[in-house]
Amino acid sequence: MELSDEAAAAAVQPVADLRVRLEALRTEGEISIRAVEQALQEIGLPDAVVRGDEAAVEFGAGAPEGGCVFGEVRQDAVRVEAGGYIMDGGCLPAQ
Numbered sequence: 001m002e003l004s005d006e007a008a009a010a011a012v013q014p015v016a017d018l019r020v021r022l023e024a025l026r027t028e029g030e031i032s033i034r035a036v037e038q039a040l041q042e043i044g045l046p047d048a049v050v051r052g053d054e055a056a057v058e059f060g061a062g063a064p065e066g067g068c069v070f071g072e073v074r075q076d077a078v079r080v081e082a083g084g085y086i087m088d089g090g091c092l093p094a095q
Contacts (some may be wrong), residue, residue: 001084010065010083017043019080022073031073033057034081045069049092060091 003011011064021039025031033050036057048061053073060070063082068091071080086093 003084007063007066008082011069014043014069015043015080015082019078022078026073026078031057036073043088
């Protein structure tokens with residue numbers, strides 16, 4: 001689903017802040033579900049779905065004004081994006 005202009009604007013700072021925190025985790029080799037959950041909480045996105053292992057962790061959380069902040073941190077890369085909800089109304093596909 002599409003993200004409104006207002007929701008996209010409100011997600012810019014959380015996306016940037018989260019990218020910095022996750023890049024630090026990646027650089028330090030501290031990739032874990034708990035570390036990603038803590039990073040999300042620190043930027044004000046406490047209600048996130050986080051799953052993975054020490055090699056890669058994916059996440060999805062409700063953005064401040066609607067939509068989602070989602071992405072993945074792996075040993076070789078960090079991806080953080082903002083976008084609309086998926087068809088089931090969540091931020092990550094069910095597993």
